[in-house]
Amino acid sequence: MPNYKSAYKRILVSGGAGFIGSHLIDRLLEQGHEVLCADNLFTGSKRNLDHLHDNPRFEFMRHDVTFPLYVEIDEIYNLACPASPVHYQHDPVQTTKTSVSGAINMLGLAKRMKCRIFQASTSEVYGDPTMHPQKEDYWGNVNPIGTRSCYDEGKRCAETLFFDYHRQHGLDIKVARIFNTYGTRMHPADGRVVSNFIVQALKGDPITIYGEGQQTRSFCYVDDLVEGFIRLMATGTDITGPMNLGNPVEFSIRELADHVLDLTNSSSKLVFEPLPDDDPQQRKPDISFAKDALDWEPQVQLREGLVKTIGYFDHLLRQNYAL
Template identity: 80%
Template sequence: MRNYESRKRILVTGGAGFLGSHLIDRLLEQGHEVVCADNLFTGSKRNIEHLHGHPRFEFMRHDVTFPLYIEADEIFNLACPASPIHYQHDPVQTTKTSVHGAINMLGLAKRLRCRIFQASTSEVYGDPSVHPQTEGYWGNVNPIGIRSCYDEGKRCAETLFFDYHRQHGLDIKVARIFNTYGPRMHPNDGRVVSNFIVQALRNQPITIYGEGQQTRSFCYVDDLIEGFLRLMATEPGFTGPVNLGNPGEFTIRQLAEQVIELTGSSSKLEFHPLPSDDPTQRRPDIGIARDKLGWEPKVALREGLQKTIAYFDKLLS
C-alpha cells in the first residue's frame, strides 16, 4: 500500500468499460485514488459495482465530448466505443468522442501539467500492407468507409496528442492496442471472442465471415493492463506510440474451433460474406514494448479463453 505522499489521484475516462475497469482495479491495488468518468454508453456499472463504497474510488457520469473540470495527477484516456457494432451505431458521436474527447482531456492535462495516456488502437493501421505491423508503419485506412469513424477518429486523436506534446511540452504516452479479451467484455459487442463464446455457450451456430482465414492476435486483459502501467511509468521523454498486443497469430477459424472444444458446445460453423474494410491480417510487432517496457504477454490463448468462458458462463446463466 502506498503512503499518502506517493499516492496519486488518477482520472480514468471510460473507466466502466472492459479495459477501464480492469485498469482501475490495478490502480487501486497500487494504493492510488481513482476517479472513473464514463457516460455508460458502452461501459457498465456492473463492471465497477464491486468498487461501490471503496474509500479511494469515485464514479462520475460524464461524456468526454464535454469539458471536465477536475484535479488529478495523471489521466488515462480510454473513453470511446471500441467494437464495430457500438462505434457504428452513432458514427458521428464516435468521431466526436475520439477527437473532442482528446481535445478536452489534453486541455485538462495541460492545465494540470500532468502526464496523460491515450488508448489508441491497431485500427490506425487499417488493412495493413505490412505484416507484422510496426509502430513506424503509417497504415492503410479507408477515410470514408463504415469503420472510418473509429479508425480515423483514433488517428486524429494521436495527431492531437503529438501536437500537444510538441507545441505545449505535454507529457504524453500513446499505446496502440491490439485485440484484447477477457472477463467483463460486453456480451453483445460483436467482437469475435465474445461472439464465439456466447454462441458456443448457447449451442448456436458460430458466425464466421469469409472462410475464416483472416488472422488476429489475441491478448489477455491482465497482460494488456500490465503494459499500460509500464508505459505510463516510463521516463518523460518517451512518448510511444507502443504496440501492445500478443504476437501469437491465429486464424478466426482456429479460434472458433478452440472455443467449441473448451465449451463442449454442439455449435456448428456458419459462414457469411466478409464485411467491408475488415482487415485480413492483424499482428503486432512488439519489439519496442519488449525493449522499452520489458513487457510481453504471459497468458496463453487457451488459458485466457478458459477464464473468459467461465465469466460468460456465469453471466449468461
C-alpha cells in the same frame, strides 16, 4: 508511511466503466491510488464497477468526454470510446466526436493540471495493413470514408492531437496502440469475435464466421494489456510512444472458433457470412519496442485466457443475464 503526494496519485480514468477500463481501475486501486472514473455508460456498465462501491478511494462520475471536465487530478488515462464495430458504427458521428473532441478535452485538462496523460489508441490506425507484422513506424492503409473510418480516423486524429500538444505545449504523453484484447467483463453483445463465439457456443447457436475464417488476429488477455499500460505510464519523459501492446501469436478466425468449440464442449455448427467492409485480413503486432522499453510481453496463452473468459460468460448465462 510514504508521503501521499510522492507515492500515491489521484488518477482519472475516462471510459473506466468499460471492459478494459474497469480492469485498469482495479490495478490502480491495488497500487494504492485514488481513482476517479468518468464514463457516460454508452458501452460501459456499472456492473463492471459493482465490486468497488465500498472502496473509499474510488469515485464514479457520469460524464461524456465530448464536454470539458474540470477536476483535480495527478494523472489521466483516456480510454473513452466505443471499441467494437457494432457499437462504434451505431452512431459514427458521435464516435468521431468522442475520439477527437474527447482527446481535446482530456488534453486540455492535462495541460491545466500539468500532468501526464495516456491515450488508448488502437491497431485500427493501421487499417488493412500491407506491412506484416505491424511496426509503430508503419503509417497504415486506412479507408478514410468507409464504415469503419469513424473509429480508425478518429483514433488517428487523436494521436495527432496528442503529439501536437506534446510538441507545442510540452505535454507529457503516452500513446499505446491496443491490439485485439479479450477477457472477463467483455460486453456480451459487443460484436467482437471472442465474445461472439463464446456466447454462441454456450447457447448452442450457430457460430458465425465472416469470410472463410482465414483472416488472422492476435489475441491479448486483458491482464497482460493492463500490465503494459502500467509499465508504459511509468516510463520517463523520453518515451512517448506510440507503442504496440498486444500478443504477437497469430491465429486464424477459424482456429479461434475451433478452440472455443473444444473448450465449451459445444455442439454449435459453423456458418459462414460475407466479410464486412474494410475488414482487415491480418493483425499481428511487432512488440519489439515494448519488449525493449518496458521488459513486457504477454504471459497468458490463448487457451488459458479463453477458459477464464468462458467461465465469466457461463456465469452470466447461469444468472439469466440476457446474453
